[in-house]
Amino acid sequence: MFNKKKKLKQFAARKLVTNVSPRSIISEQFRTVRTNINFSLPNKDLRTLLFTSSSIGEGKSTSAANVAITFAQEGKKVLLVDADLRKPTMHYTFEKSNSPGITNLLTGHWNINEVIKESGIIGLHLITCGPIPSNPAELLGSSSMDNFIKEIREIYDMIIFDSPPALSVSDAQILSNKCDGTILVISSGLTEKKSIVKAKEILEASKANIIGTILNNYKLEKDHYYYQYYG
Ligand SMILES: Nc1ncnc2c1ncn2[C@@H]1O[C@H](COP(=O)(O)OP(=O)(O)O)[C@@H](O)[C@H]1O
Ligand SMILES: [Mg+2]
Structure with a gap:
């Protein structure tokens, strides 16, 4: 009973504001993020986007999912990939099973169509993490990962990757090198x-293209209890 309650709380805490309250101020802020992403590299094909932060709990996964939804709401064909192979959460957020996921694909046991899931939101597909591997960084740096990215670029208008924190493990560095743009989430x-500064340095060392930051959890006066700045 206790566990069930705890699990329900976890789901409740992960409701996606852009889906359940698209007219709210918070959703408007996520649309502003979307607009800024759209205008960040006007002459380049910005199709793969990585969300990371310096440490855990800063809002990477929350931001990645909500920004993915706003792109889908704009009519784009969007894929959200849970590439946090250490602490995956997207399967909780979208109430899906974690397996099969990207780790099944990267280890060569499944093909791409078998791991893509409907998210429940029009225009948004999801690839969950799958079984947690013992070698996340190697998997993300593998040629299977390169092939995967090449393949999904042909199918989707926008692909958003969630990732672990940049300061603790090299996964985000590896991924940022493979993505067109990286967004650094900062918790106010x-x-x-x-x-x-350190996260920015190590991401840039791997030639990440940091296109902006999201300031999460910023408390404003009265009506505005959540604010995001991107730029
Ligand atoms: N702006 C916010 N306001 C309230 N709760 C938030 C906010 N951003 C994130 N959270 C909650 O904080 C927790 C950690 O966020 P999450 O996106 O999972 O962080 P990360 O992926 O960086 O570890 C989650 O339970 C999430 O629902
Ligand atoms: Mg996360």
């Missing part, structure tokens, strides 16, 4: 300045 009041 939580992320230390030096962590942000």
Whole structure:
């Protein structure tokens, strides 16, 4: 009973605001993020986008899912990939089974059509993590990953990758090198300045194209309890 309650709470906490309250101020902020992404590299094909942050709990997964939804709401064909192979959460968020997922694909046991799931939102498909591997960084850096990205680029207008924190493991660095753009999520009041600088440095060392940041959890006066800045 206790576990069930705990699980339900987890689902409740992960409701996607852009889906359940598209007219809210928060959803409007996510649309602003979308607009800024659309205008960030006007002459380039920005199709693969990585969400990361310096440490855990800053809102990477929440931001990635909501931004993915706003792109789908714009009429784009969107794929959200849970590439946090260490602490995956997208299967909770979308109430799907975790397997099969990207790890099944990268280890060569499944093909792409077998791991793509309907998200329940029009225009948005999902690839969950799958069984947690012992070698996440190797899998993400593999030629199977390159082939996967090449293949999905042909199918989707926008592909959004969630990832682990940049400071603790090399996964985000590896992925950012393979993506057209990287977004650094910063939790207001939580992320230390030096962590942000360090995360930026290590991502840039792997030739990441950091196109912007999202300031999450910023408390505004009265009506605005959540605010995001992108730029
Ligand atoms: N702006 C916010 N306001 C309230 N809760 C938030 C906000 N951003 C994230 N959360 C919650 O904080 C927790 C951690 O967020 P998450 O996106 O999973 O972080 P990360 O992926 O960076 O570890 C989740 O339970 C999420 O629902
Ligand atoms: Mg996460």
